[in-house]
Every structure is written in structure tokens, then in C-alpha cells.
Amino acid sequence: SNTGGGTLAWTANDTAAWLTLSPASGTNSGTVTASIAANGLAAGTYSTTVTVSAPGATTKTLSVTLTITQSTSTSGFSVSPASLAYTGTVGGPNQVLGVTITNTGTSTLTVTWTDPINWLVATSGDTVTMAPGGSATISHTASTAGLTAGTYSGTATISGGGITKQVPVTLTLTVATLAPAIGLNTTSLGFAGSVGGANPSAQTIGISNAGGGTLAWTAGDNVPWLTLSPLSGTNAGTVTATVNLAGLLAGSYAATVTVTATGATPKTVPVALTVTGSTNSGTIGFSPANLAFSGTIGGTNLAAKTFNITNTGGGTLSWTVSDNATWLQLTLASGTTTTETDTISASVTLSGLAAGTYNAIITVTASGSTNSPQQIPVSLTLSVTAAGTANLTWNTSTESDLTGYKVYRATASGTYGAPLATLPKTTTTYTATELQTGTTYFFVITAYDSSGNESTFSNEVSKSIF
Template structure:
């Protein structure tokens, strides 16, 4: 049977009336137990193993029954276990920031654990991730979240109190932590960029600047601006960097006029020393106008002039450059592009308009 229940013992005796009865527990008479049956008070686990018997008496004598042993099992009950039994948030929690740890509540009993209240003694600590009342079935567990948000520098402590139907309620969980001052700093690497001399109307190769949060608290960059003649990618703002997080800027120099064009990247934030600056150095230079000067030997025949042809493919694809016959032995091609190799030939034309075969080919590589 289960603790809290009653047990009834009954005897059937025959013989000459009248019959009298006396029930005994563990060999001792039970007061008032003088009927043919006996019902115990509500049992406890302490009653388990007790023996009960009855003595029946009439004029012929007394007979004693065999003893019956009572077994009492514990009533189903919840049992609460918390892990960990205390939570230490350490000594590196920045004032105003949140850190959290899990708290596992396990029902190690045999009945449903019903939690009516979970309270915290200090306002810098909080609990979340549950709804009250919270029921945890036997053998099951529930994980809740415990958070710490220090408001001042220095140590602080508190306690979680869990009120439930467990026999050991309330269940405490000790809390401790320490707040430290927020440090808002940014590291800039490098602090200057040099692009050298770049032809106006063109763009330099990109160079990078890395911005790193070197403090212990989030830093919000509100704006990143840079001087004219320079452009940037990767620097959209506002943006928030957590500790050790980085942002990389890609910077290009785009001179539009010749001359020195030094500038600055300005990084505005809530970090100490804001705004941070990156110095930019660059010089715009006038583009070099390249040309190709051609000369050739005069034809051994009588001619009226010459044609000049050009191609970007060696040995074919020639296109005539001159609109009228060239009467001298030189020609300057000013319409050339940087980075291209050109191939040239000439031909001689007589007074009848007859044109010779092409001369030997020459090439010119434009730097």
C-alpha cells in the first residue's frame, strides 16, 4: 500500500459465543481494537514492516491468529534538482551589457513538479524562458536563462528562489558577478595610405584600411567620410562592432586634376578619441600623349606618294591611316592607346594610281 492510506485487517473465528477480540501491533495491544476487524490510522513509511495479529477469547480459552506484515510504500512526490546550484558570471562583465547562463531544473521525483514562483533578489539579475505555473514531469527537466546586467563597477550577488510543491521548497540558487567599466576604443591599421602618382581620369589600385574594436564594449560607428578625389567601398554606416570585430575599407584614388590631392578618411563613433582619421596621400599627373613616328626609304620608282597602314594583329587586318597620299617619307600616328602594340606597313602609289605591295612590317608597343 501507499503511505497515507489505511489498512484493514479482518479475522473469522468460530466457537462458543461470546467471542472477544484484541488486536495487537508488533506484539502490543492496540487500544480500542476489540472488534473482528481493525482499520489502521493513515499509514506512514514508518509503519512498513509492522506485524498485526488478533487474540480471540471465549470460555474455552484464547487463540492467537498468524501475524500479517504491513508493507507501506512512499507516496509519489516530486523532487527538485538544480544545475548548477550557484552561478558565477565572473569578473569581466561590462557595465550595461548582458551576459547569460543556463539553469537546468530537473524533477528527480515520482510525481509532477509544479513551480509556482521563480524570483530574483537583485535587480541586476533576471530569469527568462518559462511561464508560470511551470510543470515538470517526473524524470524530465526544464532549462531557463539567467542574465546579468551590471549597472555599476564592482561585485554584486543575489539569489534565485524557486517555490514549488517539492518537499524541500523553496530551492535557492546563489548568484554572483562583477561589473567592469566599459572601454570604447578603435584600432585603425594603417593610419595612412600613399597612392603615389596616378594619371588623371584613371583610378589607382585599391588599398585597404582595417577598423577593429579593441575595447570591451560595442562601438557604434555613426559615419565614415573621405575627401574628394577618393572613393571607398565596405564602409557603410552606421554600423556596430562588437569587441574584436573588424570592418575593412577599400580605398581608391581617382584624380581629376593634376597636382597633389592629399585627403583624409574621418571615422566618427562613440569610441574614445573620435573621430579617428586616416591620412591619404596621392598626386594626379597629366596623362602622357603617346604617338608613333614612322620613317621609310624612298621608292626606287617614280611615285606620287605613299599610304600608311596599321593593324593590331601582326601580318593582317591592316587599315589605311592617311586620307590623302603622304608626299614625304615620314608619318606620325597620334591616335594610339596605352598598353597596345601596333603593326605598320607602307605602300607606294604612282601617278596612275597603281599601288605597290606592302613594305616590310614594323611594330610599336605603346607603354
């Protein structure tokens, strides 16, 4: 303060680095604050002088003393979590866990982890240093190698700053429960054959359970020429794949076998089939061995008869048919067959023919065939129409259990009652007698088997008696 008169313009200063004055100057009355910075100072006593001066005034001084004593430090640390509990499965992946150590003391702290546990492996360093308030993590891996199912335990020790803490450590291993998984012993199948040739040898797919539990599998494919057996099974099994070449032309074919099971990823097996052209030109097969027609002059038109051409060899049979009679007509003149049956219809024209027996030959030829040509004899017998009678003929039924035929007659189309006659299966002709003049008669034939089952009516024929 100004204890005199006039104006007091004062300044304050000191000579110690550890002492700070604020403010350092002022006018008349004022307050100066002295602050101590003890950082870096060792224990001991320090002195300095604060000097206050002003123009025209006597300088004043103030002694300042600082005493620094040695502080008393403390050590301590905490561990979190207080224990480690590892879990896993036998043969499964290893697990890593760690503890966080915090320095709760007032000085720098170094701690070290030690343990006698042979299945515990250090992931980080086992010794860490922390400043006051600092933290560090020590991590370890629990190795399951060579261990069976069960619970394993041990105790680790963390020591530092004269303090020791224990950390209980446990490892619990269980047997892993595996889902079923499809295992296959092959990744693909390949077959080869020729047109009309023998089917290639069957191949197999081995199926196994590559996982756990029960594998209930099914197998399927996506093409008609491939057959699998069996189509299902449990755990291990063998599926046989068989190829049928019937009806296949030369070329490359592809299929996929798919194996599925509940809870498992499906597996597929690609299948390749190569069919080459055959060098065999086929062999002519035909049936029946002959054709026979019979009728009457001026009688009903005769029903057409059929014969079949087949390939009894391999490869493709390219056939042609011809005949040597003007009264005989064929529906087809040529065709090809590998394994299928080709049916040709033969019919006769009675116009202009007199009563008698006529013979013709149907010739079947095939280029390159080992038995070409083949001949089918054809006979036609015509008789004079008998007054009051009607001669009926029909084709033989191909039913394996054929017993015979029934003949029906009516005087109006489609109005048939009881059969006129019942005939054995060896008979394919019938003569209806006692037909009245001036009447038109209608006839149909049926076939019946050993169980009494009867076919539908044949085509209807008619004859007028004059």
C-alpha cells in the first residue's frame, strides 16, 4: 500500500525459478500472489527474497523459505476378472482369455504372472510395468491338444511391489456334437457304349457319414436312361448306377446324381455317357411268317392284315418292302428301326378277280443286313358266293390268354343280341347260313379270354341276300 503521499508505482520481483509472483507491478494499493512450482526439486530447504521497489520510495524486501521433504509412496494393484474359466470341445479350437491389472499405488509398478499349468500358453508377455493408475493385460491360450473331455484346473500367481495375488484357472472340455455330413468316394461317373450295343457295365457310388449322428440319405437322378439302386439308406452304403442304351442315338449325354440328407449339405456326382454309332447294319426280323386272305365273289370287303418288322441285330436297320401282285397293297414302303417294332398293313382288292386261289410274295430288303432279303408268302382264296350264306374271316387276336371268338348277327346295324356262334381260338373263319332273301345282315366278332372277359365289337360288316 502507499503509506506516504503522491502516487506509488511499485514493482515486485524475485530471484528463484521455483517462485512466481503475480501481478509483478501495480499503482498504490495491490496484492501480489506468490506460487510455488516444486516439480523437479529434491528434498531440502530453498530460500529467496521478494523485492518491492517504487520511484522516490525506499525499497522493501521479504524473505521466502521453501522446505521439501521426501514423500512416502504406496504400492497396490487390482486384477479383473479375479479368475479365468475356459470352455471348449475335444479337438476343437483353442480359446484365449486375459486378465486386466491396474496399478492402484502411487508409484510405478512391475508385476509378473507365473503358473504351473501345462495346457496354458502365454499369448502376451507375462511381465508388465504400469505407471500409477495405469492398466495392462496379460493373456493366455488354453490348448486342447491331447486333452480328453473333463474339467482341468490350476492356480496362477501375479506378484509385484511386495504384493502377491492368486488367479484360479479352469478349463472345461466337452465332446463335440457333429452334424451328419455326406461323404462320397467318387466325384464323377463316365459310361460309353454304341447304338444298339450292349449296355455298359454298372458303376457304383460309395456313400458314408463324414460327420456325426445318423445320416439318412436319398439318391436321385434327372434322366430316364440312368437307374440308381438303392435310392436311400442310413450312414454307409453303395449306390449302383446302371445305364440303358435302348432308344439312344449316337452322341454325348449328361446327367447328375444328387445325394441329400436331413441336416447335411447335398452332394452331386456328374455322369457322362458317350454313345457311338454302331458298325452293325442290323438283321431283318418279321412276323407272322405268312398272310392268308379268303373271301367270296361279290362278298364283303376283307379286313386288312398286319405284319411286323424288327431289328434282331445291332445298329440301325434301314428296310424296304415290296410285293408282286396288283391286288395286294402295303401301307409303308420303307423305314428304319433300331430296337422298336415297325408295323405294316396289307390289304387286298377283290375287284375283277374270279374265284380261285392267288399267291403273292412280300419282299423285305435291308442294305448291309446279314439276312437280306426275306420273303413273306401271301395267299388269297376266293369262292363263289353261296345263296343264303355269308362267309366271315378275321385276324388272329394277339392276347396271351385268348380262349376263342364269338360271332354276332343282326338285321339292323349295331343291334346285336346273343352270339350266333362261339368258336375256339384256332378258328378265324365262319359261314353264316339260312339267310333270308331280301334281307341285309350285319356281323361283328369279339374275342374272349380264359376268365370270360370279352373284347369290344370288331368293325361291322354287312351282306344283302337277293
